[in-house]
Amino acid sequence: MGTFIDFAEVKAKVSFAETVALLKLDLKSSGNQWRGPCPACNAGGERALVVTEGRGFFCFSLKKGGDQIALAAHILAISAKDAAVELAERAGLVPSRSTAGPTRPRTVPESEAEGGSKLSPLSYLETDHDAVLALGFDPEIARTLGIGYAPRGVCRGSIAVPIRDPTGALLGYLGVQDITYLPPDFQTNVVPLQKRA
Known part of the structure; x- marks a missing residue:
């Protein structure tokens, strides 16, 4: 069954800088901004994906953007709820589901x-x-x-x-x-x- 996750708490406690690190995105840093090819779309050049602290992310390939949770959902190809849970787990805000037993994979095999x-x-x-x-x-x-x-x-x-x-x-x-x-x-x-x- 579903697990409650507080989106506002995840966004307040996990910055864009942490999200970029937790998702292991290979982006070039420039001040409070990160740029590079979008690993989810496999399209676009060095500026296909732009992440700006305090403002959000934008994928120029899909013309799609949003907050940290939306970024994780885009990169991992999962729902917003699963992305919020994933960020919370990776940031140590909630216990990992992997310790609770086997779970179904949430990425594309x-x-x-x-x-x-x-x-x-x-x-x-x-x-x-x-x-x-x-x-x-x-x-x-x-x-x-x-x-x-x-x-x-x-x-x-x-x-x-x-x-x-x-x-x-x-x-x-x-x-x-x-x-x-x-x-x-x-x-x-x-x-x-x-x-x-």
């Missing part, structure tokens, strides 16, 4: 980057939701497969099932609201995965 997919896995799926459990999925198996209940987004109110190409690149999600529409062998294919875990 290498296979997706190589396959040219720009889609990131949905970070807000609930793997321990009753609808997922009713399908016979153990929450850890569901997390590994990227399947979960979507409380918001395009698949809101349904079980989001990732659609991948043969290389593993994420192509999109299928929202399932009624399990009677699933193929007859869907449940059969799930049970052996549970037993192997």
Whole structure:
């Protein structure tokens, strides 16, 4: 389930200078400003990404800007909430989720980057939701497969099932609201995965 994160506290306690360092951005410093190619877009020249302390960031490639949280979301290709949590963890404001057990990756897997997919896995799926459990999925198996209940987004109110190409690149999600529409062998294919875990 979700974790509360205070955006205002993260922005107050993590400066742009710290954000640049925590994200390990390879930018040139000039006073209170950092400039360089945008690692998220892989486009533009030496001034594609500009970060200014006290003012914000701007990516000239995507014409997109914002605060520290928006910068982390842009660079890591994750939601604003996940970016706030990530910054808070990296800055030591909250305990790391990695100490609490395995978590689902929140960045694009290498296979997706190589396959040219720009889609990131949905970070807000609930793997321990009753609808997922009713399908016979153990929450850890569901997390590994990227399947979960979507409380918001395009698949809101349904079980989001990732659609991948043969290389593993994420192509999109299928929202399932009624399990009677699933193929007859869907449940059969799930049970052996549970037993192997």
